[in-house]
Amino acid sequence: MLLEKTKLLDQYFDEVLKEQQQIDLLLGDPVHPNLYSLRDMARQSFRSKGIPHSGMEDWKYTPVRAFVEKILRVKDGYPKYSSSAADALQLEKSCYIMVIIDGKWWPHLSDPILTDSLEIASLDQVSSETAKIAHLGAHADIEHPFAALNTALFSDGIMIRVKTGVLLEKPIYLVHISMGEINPMFYPRMLFVAEKHTKVTLIEKFVVSDTSIYTVNNSVSEVVVENGAEMEHYYIHTENELSVNLQYARVILDEGSKYSNYNFALPGSPFIRHDLHVSMRGTGAETTLYGMVLTSKKQLVDNHTCVDHSVPDCISNEHYKCIVKDQSTLVFNGKVIVHPDAQRTNSFQKNSNLLLSDDAVINTKPELEIYADDVKCSHGATMGQFDSEALFYLTSRGIRENTARQMLMEAFAAEIIEVVPDEMVKQYLKNIMAEHL
Amino acid sequence: MKDNNEVIDTLLDSSYEFGFSTDIETDVAPVGLDENTVRFISDQKDEPEWLLEWRLTAYHHFMKLAQKDMPGWQHFDMPDLDFQSMSYYAAPKSKPLLDSLDQVDPELLATFAKLGIPLTEQKMLAGVAVDVIFDSVSVTTTYKAKLKELGILFCSFGEAVQEYPELVRKYLGSVVPATDNIFAALNSAVCSDGSFVYIPKGVRCPMELSTYFRINAINTGQFERTLIIADEGSYVSYLEGCTAPQRDENQLHGAVVELIALKDAEIKYSTVQNWYPGDADGKGGIYNFVTKRGICKGSNAKISWTQVETGSAITWKYPSIILKGDYSTGEFYSVAVVKNKQMADTGTKIYHLGSHTKSRIISKGISAGVAQNTYRGLVHVGKNAKHTRNFTQCDSLLIGDKCGLHTYPYIESRNSTAQLEHEATTSRIGEDQIFYLNQRGIDNEKAVALIVNGYAMEVLKQLPMEFAVEAQKLLAISMEGSVG
Numbered sequence: 001m002l003l004e005k006t007k008l009l010d011q012y013f014d015e016v017l018k019e020q021q022q023i024d025l026l027l028g029d030p031v032h033p034n035l036y037s038l039r040d041m042a043r044q045s046f047r048s049k050g051i052p053h054s055g056m057e058d059w060k061y062t063p064v065r066a067f068v069e070k071i072l073r074v075k076d077g078y079p080k081y082s083s084s085a086a087d088a089l090q091l092e093k094s095c096y097i098m099v100i101i102d103g104k105w106w107p108h109l110s111d112p113i114l115t116d117s118l119e120i121a122s123l124d125q126v127s128s129e130t131a132k133i134a135h136l137g138a139h140a141d142i143e144h145p146f147a148a149l150n151t152a153l154f155s156d157g158i159m160i161r162v163k164t165g166v167l168l169e170k171p172i173y174l175v176h177i178s179m180g181e182i183n184p185m186f187y188p189r190m191l192f193v194a195e196k197h198t199k200v201t202l203i204e205k206f207v208v209s210d211t212s213i214y215t216v217n218n219s220v221s222e223v224v225v226e227n228g229a230e231m232e233h234y235y236i237h238t239e240n241e242l243s244v245n246l247q248y249a250r251v252i253l254d255e256g257s258k259y260s261n262y263n264f265a266l267p268g269s270p271f272i273r274h275d276l277h278v279s280m281r282g283t284g285a286e287t288t289l290y291g292m293v294l295t296s297k298k299q300l301v302d303n304h305t306c307v308d309h310s311v312p313d314c315i316s317n318e319h320y321k322c323i324v325k326d327q328s329t330l331v332f333n334g335k336v337i338v339h340p341d342a343q344r345t346n347s348f349q350k351n352s353n354l355l356l357s358d359d360a361v362i363n364t365k366p367e368l369e370i371y372a373d374d375v376k377c378s379h380g381a382t383m384g385q386f387d388s389e390a391l392f393y394l395t396s397r398g399i400r401e402n403t404a405r406q407m408l409m410e411a412f413a414a415e416i417i418e419v420v421p422d423e424m425v426k427q428y429l430k431n432i433m434a435e436h437l
Numbered sequence: 438m439k440d441n442n443e444v445i446d447t448l449l450d451s452s453y454e455f456g457f458s459t460d461i462e463t464d465v466a467p468v469g470l471d472e473n474t475v476r477f478i479s480d481q482k483d484e485p486e487w488l489l490e491w492r493l494t495a496y497h498h499f500m501k502l503a504q505k506d507m508p509g510w511q512h513f514d515m516p517d518l519d520f521q522s523m524s525y526y527a528a529p530k531s532k533p534l535l536d537s538l539d540q541v542d543p544e545l546l547a548t549f550a551k552l553g554i555p556l557t558e559q560k561m562l563a564g565v566a567v568d569v570i571f572d573s574v575s576v577t578t579t580y581k582a583k584l585k586e587l588g589i590l591f592c593s594f595g596e597a598v599q600e601y602p603e604l605v606r607k608y609l610g611s612v613v614p615a616t617d618n619i620f621a622a623l624n625s626a627v628c629s630d631g632s633f634v635y636i637p638k639g640v641r642c643p644m645e646l647s648t649y650f651r652i653n654a655i656n657t658g659q660f661e662r663t664l665i666i667a668d669e670g671s672y673v674s675y676l677e678g679c680t681a682p683q684r685d686e687n688q689l690h691g692a693v694v695e696l697i698a699l700k701d702a703e704i705k706y707s708t709v710q711n712w713y714p715g716d717a718d719g720k721g722g723i724y725n726f727v728t729k730r731g732i733c734k735g736s737n738a739k740i741s742w743t744q745v746e747t748g749s750a751i752t753w754k755y756p757s758i759i760l761k762g763d764y765s766t767g768e769f770y771s772v773a774v775v776k777n778k779q780m781a782d783t784g785t786k787i788y789h790l791g792s793h794t795k796s797r798i799i800s801k802g803i804s805a806g807v808a809q810n811t812y813r814g815l816v817h818v819g820k821n822a823k824h825t826r827n828f829t830q831c832d833s834l835l836i837g838d839k840c841g842l843h844t845y846p847y848i849e850s851r852n853s854t855a856q857l858e859h860e861a862t863t864s865r866i867g868e869d870q871i872f873y874l875n876q877r878g879i880d881n882e883k884a885v886a887l888i889v890n891g892y893a894m895e896v897l898k899q900l901p902m903e904f905a906v907e908a909q910k911l912l913a914i915s916m917e918g919s920v921g
Contacts, residue, residue: 374838
């Protein structure tokens with residue numbers, strides 16, 4: 001039985017990959033002159049590895065197959081999601097909203113674009129102007145099984161380019177809606193380029209609609225921050241139990257650039273896996289990664305971050321905090337690599353976890369790989385429950401234990417939420433956290 | 438104790454101090470490994486049937502594993518090991534009587550003298566009982582009679598099989614099963630000798646027990662087996678030291694150590710490992726693939742591992758502790774030094790299974806030259822392990838810009854009452870520190886040795902006194918030539 005299932009899923013991908021290969025052959029290179037050969041390599045890479053299993057170090061604690069497998073059982077009449085109220089994120093007024101449904105950008109549902117400062121295009125429409133999309137496929141590592149799968153299969157996506165010197169005041173707000181209209185599994189591709197000396201805020205939020213079916217979102221983003229540019233990048237996950245997320249992002253930082261990532265995973269999706277790989281390619285680059293994960297029920301949230309220092313004089317800071325409840329599982333793997341010539345690197349990483357249930361599981365692995373000597377690197381990981389003294393302090397002042405616990409959880413989360421620079425997002429997160437705690 | 442400067446002075450120009458080979462005739466098993474090799478070893482040692490069967494089961498498991506790929510998760514490329522081109526057994530031919538030092542081959546004694554083992558009469562005053570493993574066979578065991586008065590059994594593994602088969606049978610493979618990993622399987626099949634310690638109920642072993650391992654014969658792997666059992670309420674401190682002569686080819690060392698601490702018992706196991714690390718170009722050296730594991734079976738038991746690792750071309754070693762009894766404690770203290778082309782992938786695994794169990798991990802890694810040093814550790818908290826506590830600290834010191842230092846701590850928790858902390862830092866010897874010492878007339882070499890010793894002090898102070906001195910010496914030798 002188990003073997004049969006395994007076969008089915010592998011067959012499914014085999015067929016899908018073949019189909020895409022036929023289409024590529026017919027159309028030639030649809031988007032990018034080298035895409036055909038790139039896809040070929042990606043196809044081979046995925047075929048040689050297959051869907052990751054627990055024998056692979058990066059997937060040791062993350063049984064992804066079971067979640068992907070469900071797409072085979074999605075048929076018409078699969079229980080549809082019925083939500084009472086639409087999500088209450090009131091960001092609309094002050095953002096450029098981009099609506100992306102199942103990986104496809106819908107311009108007529110999105111805000112008009114300021115053409116002199118910003119270029120936003122659907123990936124299948126930028127075909128001839130290759131210079132603009134030279135980055136496409138250049139950064140995602142097709143050794144990663146799901147980056148390979150996306151590279152071999154994506155047909156559409158969005159490119160956002162902030163033109164040199166532009167300081168964008170309003171954030172760009174990408175709403176990813178997982179519906180599964182054509183296919184329960186889809187492969188969105190994103191390319192974000194912040195050209196020299198620009199400043200931009202990207203907010204990516206993942207939601208479902210009231211007609212969504214069970215979906216698996218296998219997306220790949222390539223992010224390039226050029227010399228002296230600054231980017232703030234948010235991920236906010238508030239999907240429901242029908243939406244599975246496999247996110248892969250590779251960030252390239254040029255000289256003197258700054259990149260901050262804020263990653264929020266809230267109760268809902270049964271499975272979220274984030275691979276966030278930041279490569280420092282220019283000296284003096286700076287990166288900050290913040291994460292706040294709150295899991296409940298049978299959720300599995302897995303964050304794999306990698307900060308890659310390949311040049312001297314860069315700074316990286318990382319802080320992930322997680323509150324783990326019910327029967328949920330949390331996986332965190334934070335890797336810092338300092339390459340031989342990356343002298344005078346400063347790299348700090350912290351991972352703090354609150355484990356609130358005996359049925360929940362936390363697996364964390366903060367890794368350091370250091371090949372240069374003039375560096376300051378440290379990492380720390382803690383795991384525990386409420387500080388009993390703090391709890392006692394509060395209850396002795398007449399605060400009910402439940403309220404006291406909630407206060408402590410809020411305080412725990414506040415360390416991340418308070419550093420969020422965007423006031424709107426901060427307020428939104430505060431509200432939504434209060435709801436879940 | 439000599440002061441640091443003096444020690445370093447005498448050692449500065451020394452390369453591998455213990456790189457001499459003794460000319461003694463040895464009984465060597467034919468090269469290669471098959472069922473007959475296992476039978477030959479078992480036969481040589483006159484073992485009972487059950488042990489031979491146990492060996493054969495392990496052998497078959499090993500052959501199964503050997504068909505598959507070698508483990509690939511470690512942070513170094515697994516060398517090609519040709520298990521068929523090694524010889525699995527070497528015993529000195531003139532086997533001396535066990536309780537008379539006078540009858541020991543004088544050349545053997547001279548070797549020991551060069552190694553500085555306190556084996557002879559005067560040196561015994563140091564109060565160390567030594568079980569010397571010389572190419573797989575335990576040559577002599579000092580102080581045995583005196584220990585026996587207290588009911589303490591301290592002998593070679595082979596002797597224990599003959600004299601205390603029930604104890605051996607009960608505990609052998611109970612902590613490290615033959616199926617644990619490929620090297621444990623190989624060891625179980627071909628283990629030649631090792632040490633056996635049993636401390637009876639309520640006895641506190643009055644002296645440090647010690648084994649000195651040394652690989653001598655060319656082309657032999659060394660697969661010793663150590664079994665230490667501390668019965669209820671007892672205490673023992675055990676020290677293991679290792680050296681090997683200098684040779685061009687690589688030699689495999691695949692030991693297995695099992696510790697069993699029953700209720701209220703405490704075992705302190707210290708290792709000073711100084712196998713030949715190969716020359717500056719990475720030629721030769723020992724492959725040290727060791728499986729060490731202890732179990733705190735009863736409540737309130739305690740096991741602590743202290744290791745000073747300076748040798749071996751490759752070290753692959755994770756002394757582990759299973760904290761099964763409630764309120765039991767596990768400790769791991771490690772200094773690992775690598776230079777030239779050495780590689781070390783070492784750390785610990787601690788399994789918290791009982792409630793109120795505590796563990797503490799202090800790891801100090803030092804990397805120089807083009808060497809790679811990896812800390813790999815696991816702290817696991819089981820579902821029923823309430824109110825457990827772990828503190829882990831991994832510090833790394835880099836000397837030179839071509840070396841690497843890596844940390845891979847795995848932390849797995851399944852219980853909400855666990856308090857786990859992990860921290861790691863990386864730094865190098867600051868120019869200001871060197872300058873400060875230079876200013877006071879201490880040259881670079883000495884300054885580095887001084888700083889390194891200070892850095893490792895937290896671990897060194899866990900060692901028994903006599904060995905702390907030796908460990909400091911070793912650290913100083915290891916650091917020699919690492920600062921330009």
